[in-house]
Amino acid sequence: MRFYLVDRILELQPPKRIVAVKSLSLAEEYLADHFPAYPVLPGVMMLEALVQAAAWLVRVQTDFEKSLVLLREAQNVRYGNFVRPGGQLVMEVEAIEIGPDASRFKAVGQCDGQQAVQAKLTLEHFNIGDEDPLRANLDAGLRTLLRERFRLVGGPQALAARVPS
Amino acid sequence: MRWIWIDKFIAFEHGRRAISIKNVSLAEEHVHDHFPGYPIHPPTLMIEGMAQTGGVLVGEAFDFREKVVLAKVTRAKFYCHVVPGDQIRLEANVIGEIRLEGALIEGRITRNGDLVAEIQMMFAHLDQSRAPMELGEENFVFTEDFIRMLRMRQLNHLEPPSEKHGS
Amino acid sequence: MALSRDEIMEKVREALVDALGVDEDEVIPTARIGPDLGAESIDYLDIVFRLEKAFNIKIPRGDLFPDNILTSEEFVQNKKLTEKGLAELKVRMPYADLSKFEQNPNVDDIADLFTVNMIVGYVEAKLASAAA
Numbered sequence: 120m121r122f123y124l125v126d127r128i129l130e131l132q133p134p135k136r137i138v139a140v141k142s143l144s145l146a147e148e149y150l151a152d153h154f155p156a157y158p159v160l161p162g163v164m165m166l167e168a169l170v171q172a173a174a175w176l177v178r179v180q181t182d183f184e185k186s187l188v189l190l191r192e193a194q195n196v197r198y199g200n201f202v203r204p205g206g207q208l209v210m211e212v213e214a215i216e217i218g219p220d221a222s223r224f225k226a227v228g229q230c231d232g233q234q235a236v237q238a239k240l241t242l243e244h245f246n247i248g249d250e251d252p253l254r255a256n257l258d259a260g261l262r263t264l265l266r267e268r269f270r271l272v273g274g275p276q277a278l279a280a281r282v283p284s
Numbered sequence: 285m286r287w288i289w290i291d292k293f294i295a296f297e298h299g300r301r302a303i304s305i306k307n308v309s310l311a312e313e314h315v316h317d318h319f320p321g322y323p324i325h326p327p328t329l330m331i332e333g334m335a336q337t338g339g340v341l342v343g344e345a346f347d348f349r350e351k352v353v354l355a356k357v358t359r360a361k362f363y364c365h366v367v368p369g370d371q372i373r374l375e376a377n378v379i380g381e382i383r384l385e386g387a388l389i390e391g392r393i394t395r396n397g398d399l400v401a402e403i404q405m406m407f408a409h410l411d412q413s414r415a416p417m418e419l420g421e422e423n424f425v426f427t428e429d430f431i432r433m434l435r436m437r438q439l440n441h442l443e444p445p446s447e448k449h450g451s
Numbered sequence: 452m453a454l455s456r457d458e459i460m461e462k463v464r465e466a467l468v469d470a471l472g473v474d475e476d477e478v479i480p481t482a483r484i485g486p487d488l489g490a491e492s493i494d495y496l497d498i499v500f501r502l503e504k505a506f507n508i509k510i511p512r513g514d515l516f517p518d519n520i521l522t523s524e525e526f527v528q529n530k531k532l533t534e535k536g537l538a539e540l541k542v543r544m545p546y547a548d549l550s551k552f553e554q555n556p557n558v559d560d561i562a563d564l565f566t567v568n569m570i571v572g573y574v575e576a577k578l579a580s581a582a583a
Contacts, residue, residue, distance in 0.1 A: 152287035195472030
């Protein structure tokens with residue numbers, strides 16, 4: 120299982136908004152435990168998907184300046200309908216503010232037009248070198264990997280398709 | 285990757301408090317994506333660890349007969365990063381009492397006494413909340429497998445949490 | 452220790468800010484918990500637990516938000532509260548302002564009654580009877 124919770128970016132309007140999708144497949148092994156005979160996307164995976172979608176918006180807006188983007192605080196995370204295998208979580212994330220070291224968002228995830236999750240997020244952004252100077256050399260490589268992953272999820276196409284504001 | 289984000293319970297007090305621990309290891313798959321070369325245990329999976337700790341606390345109150353699910357994370361705040369080689373301690377406390385309608389849990393995660401996270405979350409029972417789909421009789425939340433792995437039938441043999449556990 | 456209405460309002464505001472993630476200045480006396488502050492079903496229970504803790508009171512199920520009235524045939528017909536239903540509501544929520552609701556007691560509008568003021572009134576009454 121890979122810890123990638125965004126499969127595709129559908130819309131990208133930096134600095135304000137991103138729309139992305141997480142598709143759920145029975146092939147994802149952890150579903151066997153959640154739950155046996157009733158597989159559904161775990162609530163915290165929905166939250167992680169929202170975090171990763173917001174993180175893409177941060178990276179694009181800051182030109183991948185900080186290699187690490189992590190959840191610092193989540194508020195008011197409420198769950199609605201389940202997402203079942205074969206279903207898709209469509210996430211709309213609106214940025215309240217994106218600063219150099221931190222950012223805040225309001226995010227919603229829907230499945231089949233029904234609300235599955237909503238949350239307020241605060242993310243922190245930093246470089247490996249900020250936390251561990253001995254490993255600062257890793258930042259460049261990680262940045263390259265993340266730019267590659269951005270291509271993997273259709274980021275450049277979404278950027279190209281954006282409506283001029 | 286299994287969907288179990290705690291390793292064992294170390295203290296338990298029926299209806300009030302539970303403490304579990306989790307080892308974070310390089311052997312786990314997910315840390316190698318988060319992030320390549322610089323593994324950090326994801327905050328969201330720590331929320332799940334707390335949800336499992338609190339979920340067992342709430343579930344045990346009804347003898348694991350109800351399907352207890354996470355309904356809301358009121359707040360989750362993270363103060364430091366957890367990495368492979370760390371062991372985190374997850375403490376869940378019931379605010380008020382556990383009701384049939386649901387429960388509010390206040391959680392604290394520490395590592396060697398350092399505060400890692402503060403999490404408040406609410407649980408509800410599936411039949412009474414959001415399941416438009418047909419559900420059978422069996423409790424797929426607390427399966428025999430899960431109960432055995434976490435030794436949940438021995439919970440009440442554990443010491444109740446004392447002040448000493450606050451390290 | 453007797454709390455003033457202002458002190459009660461302050462603690463109620465804190466509980467609502469924590470439970471609902473709204474800003475302090477959104478929590479005005481006339482704000483409705485559901486339509487204005489965005490509370491959903493699980494949030495009502497969150498609010499109850501926080502109020503119990505803040506004021507050291509016990510709030511039995513349906514005491515603060517009497518949703519169980521809505522499931523009784525005696526009290527609800529054609530999605531409106533009957534005479535009996537309205538009377539029951541008055542008994543259950545003596546501190547709520549029912550004047551507008553009475554004119555057209557649609558079950559769907561019951562959320563309009565759950566205001567910040569209503570909660571403050573409930574807590575005041577609870578504390579007063581505990582002290583008595």
